[in-house]
Amino acid sequence: MPHKRIRVLLIEDNPGDAKLVRVMLKAATEPGFEVQHVKDLQTGLAQMKSQDFDVLLLDLxxxxxxxxxxxxxxxxHAPSIPIVILTGIEDRQKAMEAMTRGAKDYLVKGKVDAHLLERAILRYVKVTDKEQHGVEERTEELLKNEHPFRLLVEKAERSAILMLDPNGRISSWNTGAERIIGYRADEIIGQHFSCFYPPEDQKLGQPAAALRVAASEGWFEKEGWRIRKDRSRFWANVAITALRDERGRLVGFSKVTHDLSGLKRAEEALQLLANVTAAASSGEDFHTAMSGCVKEICRLRKWQVGQVWAPDPIKNVLLCAPQSFHAELPCASFRQASLETEFKRGAGLPGRIWEKNSPAWIVDVTKDGNFPRARFAAEHGLKAAFGFPIRDGPNLFGVFEFFAAEIRDPDTPFLDAVDKLGDRLGEVLRTSEERFRAVSETAYNPIISANREGNIIHWNKAAERTFGYTSTEAMGKPLTLIMPERFHGAHRQGLERYLRTGEARVIGKRIELTGRRQNGDEFPIELSLASWETSEGAFFTGIIRDLTERKQAEQAAELARSNADLQAFAY
Structure with a gap:
């Protein structure tokens, strides 16, 4: 008595490939195959709903x-029908994913003969007891040459592939999982898969939520942080597929995890480069550009304190820039110590970065033998630190340094990223500085900037000509340097009031005052004053116009009018 023919649904849009499958299966011996062919998935799903099939041959x-x-x-749509993939995509990784998502086998077009195709179908087809003997005989014959994908999951090393029971406990573990996550099979089988999630995600119930979605929708996929055996984190793509028996009952889940840490680091490096470069380019002047860079790096990488060191070519040391600073926690004494410290090559974090011309990382500054500000860092709970050079070609443009309130292990890929960022920032900041200096140094009128203490931090050529002090003589001195002594008290009171209350009586206005030159001469001036804010506080820039000639002209005109009046009166 002939055996029942095995009913095959072939979903294949290429007529040539469909014809070849028919020819190969037509030549098969008992029990034989009955092939029904459709060209698209929607028609195939409808056929599976209205008819019974023993196996599905599926093009992807x-x-x-x-x-x-x-x-x-x-x-x-039909979890009880065995699915054999027949595709033109020869991709080992895709084959592994397909088999964990429910495929019974993965065959590549052009590499499949009638013998291999028949064997793949017969391995998974379900028949009645009377027909079983014939199928077993044929299957035993075909399995003499084992299909190469049978051990695919067990031997896969690029993906962590594991099986979970319906409650989420691990029931199988491949070599890729051991390589990526770190556990041996005997250490992890029987444990709940939630152990791979960070504590904050466990508290949010994300593992249970993933299983609920997979169970209800058949599939769950998401990227996020996962935890290795050594407690280190890695960025992963996780796909969970619900597994059901022929009656549709949930029997467990397959879980495939890909380590995307390299890709994540590359994406973060590109984002860092783009955002920080944009912050540097958008600064209204050199100092706001530097401050914007520091703030953006702190925001993106969650460092709490950032500041900038600039080279002093005369002293051959690094000095902490008073205008470029960002802090998300109180650190007054540490900041003051930085402003008062000069670093030579090799000294402290800025000095070693300068000496090696490369980024540096300190796990805990309070225990570092070459960190002179350790006592002040400890006062504010600062621990980890890193920094990198800003290079303008072969020259050092500056050093950025950052601090965190916890111990952090070195992040080598991140240091590689900021090393490249340093070159890019050097170009952008040099352009910003040249633009500001070009405007300032060629300006006809004096341009002077001061910090929140009222001390001079910028002094252009016009200021030198007008007041008589060189830049070296004026820098760091109080603004009272260029005021008559009788106005010193009012100036200090006004500055203190503004810093305390924000009340501005002269900012944003043009006012006439009296200035004092280096030789003591007093002369009339017009002041236009602006202010800007950084994390460290307020800074001020004033544009000053010498009114001496205008006042002399006004006096001459007034004298002429007076003389004219006298003459008219005389006549």
């Missing part, structure tokens, strides 16, 4: 469905 790329989404839709 169809007119109405692409890639592994095709498998997911077919498996969700």
């Amino acid at each position: 790329n169809l007119p109405d469905s692409q890639d592994l989404g095709t498998l997911w839709r077919a498996h969700a």
Whole structure:
């Protein structure tokens, strides 16, 4: 008595490939195959709903469905029908994913003969007891040459592939999982898969939520941080597929994890480069550009304190820039110590970065033998630190340094990223500085900037000509340097009031005052004053106009009018 023919549904949009499958299966011996062919997934799903099939031969790329989404839709629609993938995509990684998502086998077009195709179908087909003997005989014959994908999951090393029971406990563990996550099979089997989630995600119930979605929708996929055996974190793509028996009952889950740490680091490096470069380019002047860079790096990488060191070519040391600073926690004594410290090559964190011309990382500054500000850092709970050079070609443009309130292990890929960032920032900040200096140094009128203490931090050429002090003589001195002594008290009171209350009586206005030159001469001036804020507080820039000639002209005109009046009166 002949055995029942095995009913095969072939979903394949290429007529030539479909014809070849028919020819190969037509030549098979008992029990034989009955092939029904459709060209798109939607028609195939309708056929599976209205008819009974023993096996599904499925192409992944169809007119109405692409890639592994095709498998997911077919498996969700008819979970009890064995699915054998027959595709033109020769991709070992995709084959592993397909088999963990419900495929029974993965065959590549052009590398499949009639013998291999028949064997793949017979391994998974379900028949009645009367027909079983014939199928077993044929299957035993075909399995003499084992298909190469049978041990695919067990031997895969690029992906962590594991099976979970319906409650989320691990029941199988491949070599890729051991390589990526670190546990041996005997250490992890039986444990709940939530142990791979960070504590904050466990508290939010994310592991249970992932299983709920997979169970209800058949599939769950998300990227996020995961935890290795050594407690280090890695960025992962996680796909969970619900596994059901022929009656549709949930029997467990397959879980595939890909380590995307390299890709994540590359994305973060690009984001860092783009955002920080944009912050540097958008600064209204050199100092706001530097402050913007520091703030953006702190925000992106969650460092709490950042500041900038600039070279002093005369003293051959690094000095802490008073205008470029960002802090998200109180650190007054540490900041003051930085402003008062000069670093030579090799000294402290800025000095060693300068000497080596490369980034540096300190796990805990309070225990570092070459960190002179350790006592002040400890007062504010500062621990980890890193810094990197800002290079303008072969020259050092400056050093950025950052601090965190916890111990952090060195992040080598991140240091590589900021090393490249340093070169880019050097170009952008040099352009910003040249633009500001070009405007300032060629300006006809004096341009003077001061910090919140009222001390001079910028002094252009016009200021030298007008007041008589060189830049070296004026820098760091109080603004009272250029005021008559009788106005010193009012100036200090006004500055203190503004810093305390924000009340501005002269900022944003043009006012006439009296200035004092180096030789003691007093002369009339017009002042236009502006202010800007950084994390360290307020800074001020004033544009000053010498009114001496205008006042003399006004006096001459007034004298002429007076003389004219006298003459008119005389006549």
